[in-house]
Amino acid sequence: MKKVSFAHMGYSYLGFKQLVEDMGFEAIVPANPSPATLDLGVQYAPEFACIPFKTVLGTYLEVLNRGAEMIITSGGVGPCRAGLYGLLHEKILRNLGYNFELFIFDPPLTGLGPFFWKLRRVLKEARLSWLAFIDVVRRAWAKLKLLDELEQMATVTRPYEIKRGATTRAFNQCLEIIDRARSSKEIAAAREECRQLLQSVPRDEERRPLRIGIVGEIYVLLEPFMNLDIEKTLGEMGVITKRSIYLTNYTTTDVLAHGTEDIRQIAHPYLNQFVGGHGQSSVGETILYARNGFDGVIQLAPFTCIPEIVAKSILPLVSRDFNIPVLSLTIDEQTGRAGVETRLEAFVDLLRQRREQMEARSNAALLPGY
Template sequence: MKRVSFAHMGYSYLGFQQLVEDMGFEAIVPPHPSRATLDRGVTYAPEYACIPFKMVLGTYLEVLERGAQMIITSGGVGPCRAGLYGMMHEKILRNLGYDFEIFIFDPPLTGIWTFFLKLRRVLKTAGVSWLAFVDIVRRAWAKLKLLDELEQTATVIRPYEINKGETTRLFHQCLKLVEQARSMKEITAAREECISLLKNIPQDRTRRPLKIGIVGEIYVLLEPFMNLDIEKTLGEMGVITHRSIYLTQYTTTDVLSHGAQDVRQLAHPYLNQFVGGHGQNSVGETILYARNGFDGVIQVAPFTCIPEIVAKSILPRVSRDFGIPVLSLTIDEQTGRAGVETRLEAFVDLLRQRREQREAKRDAALLFGY
């Protein structure tokens, strides 16, 4: 049985593990990213590469040493450099003496015939028919959608929790239940149990949490180790967060389609062309969060990420035009948790003061009739 692995990105590994195992492979599940994983990637990566490149390289080193024989990964198209990362990872790993297969899948719409030829080779290796593969994907997709739903549910409940940390504890309990669910019936049952667990957490609904949107590059948004658990940290500060990217939503809008056109249209007056990655989306999503009444926006970006650098240069103007504060956090291997938490605390304090000032002005207007 061939041993297959993939990159670790948030909680999606549970869906990919099921996909690989249902195809008849042995899944080498990548360990959760750690400082050791990053240090290994930094050792062999080019200095100019962004932190997702270094972390994924470190992950590949770990899974190859655990016996992985095949790596399945995603590619991309320019102008973001991420489209070349799969090839660069392969070259570095082969130069280090590792022997393995790698399948790099670019978005289907960039070359649908090439995509299906690669997929056919994987299915032939697995001995899986196209009909069986459709059913396998259906179950894995249901699990990925459930994982996204549970993340969103947890971020809404966490600011109201009475016992600090209980949402996070039960969320991780839910991950175990989701991992064990394999059939559609089991996944549906796991959803009902998990949603019930989370919604029955003791809450103080008299609280008035702030709402912060989070934009930026996909890997640092989805992987908690990379963003230093920003959603958990903000939630325990009394903030409801919403990411601009969830994996299943991104897959339908950007991988299987031509992107969220409404979001890019919003960005058009400020950034009227595709600059790669999620740069244009970060601008458009910030405008969308402002229109939907969010109190602030945080941009999380890897150091040297050109699309997010472009967005960062534009966001101050968007902030002024739409009256929404924006905090930009740049992440690299030198970023420390304490420094990020200090900046988040200061930003949340600013947003609370701003809300209080707005409410005081509104109350004065109502009282004195001006």
């Protein structure tokens, strides 16, 4: 049985694990990225490659050392360098003496022929029919959608929790339950059980959490190790967070289609062209968060990420025009948790003071003779 692995990105590994195993392969599930993973990637990556490149390279080295024989990954198009990462990863790994198969799947709309040719090769090795593959994908997709749903539910629950860490413990239980679910019926049952678990977390409904939108590059947004558990940290500070990207909605809007037209139109007055990656989306989503009454926005950007550098240069203007505070955090291998948490605490304090001042002015305006 061939041993197959993939990159670790947030909690999606549970869906990809099921996909690989149901295809008949042995899944070498990548461990959660750690400082050792990053150090391994930094050792062999080009100095000015972004931190997602280095972390994924470290992950590949770890799974290859555990016996992985095939790696399946995604590609990309446009000005962003991510479209070339798979090829560069392969070159580095082969120069280090590793022997393996690598399948890089670019978005299908960039070329249906190459996409299905690669997929046919994988299915041939799996000895799986197209009909059986559709059923396998359907179950894995259901699991990925459930993971996104529960992650969002946890971010809304955490700011109200009475006992610190209760939401995180319930969510971790959910991950174990979802991992055990295999059939469509079991995944549906896992959904109900996990929703009940999160709903049962004792809450203080008198609290008034801030709402912060989070925009930026996909890997840094989805992988907690990359963003230093920013959503958990903010949630325990009493903040509801909403990311601009979840894997399943990104897949349907950007991978299987040409992106969200609404977001491009919203961003157009400030950034009227595609700059690669999620640069245009970061601008458009920030405007959308402002229109929806969010208290602030945080941009997460890997160091040297050109699309997010473009967005970062525009966001101060968006912040001024839409009266919404924006904090940009640049992440690389030198970024420390303590420094990030200090900046987050200061940002949250600023937003609380700002809300109190706005409410005071609003109440004063209601007084007679104002």
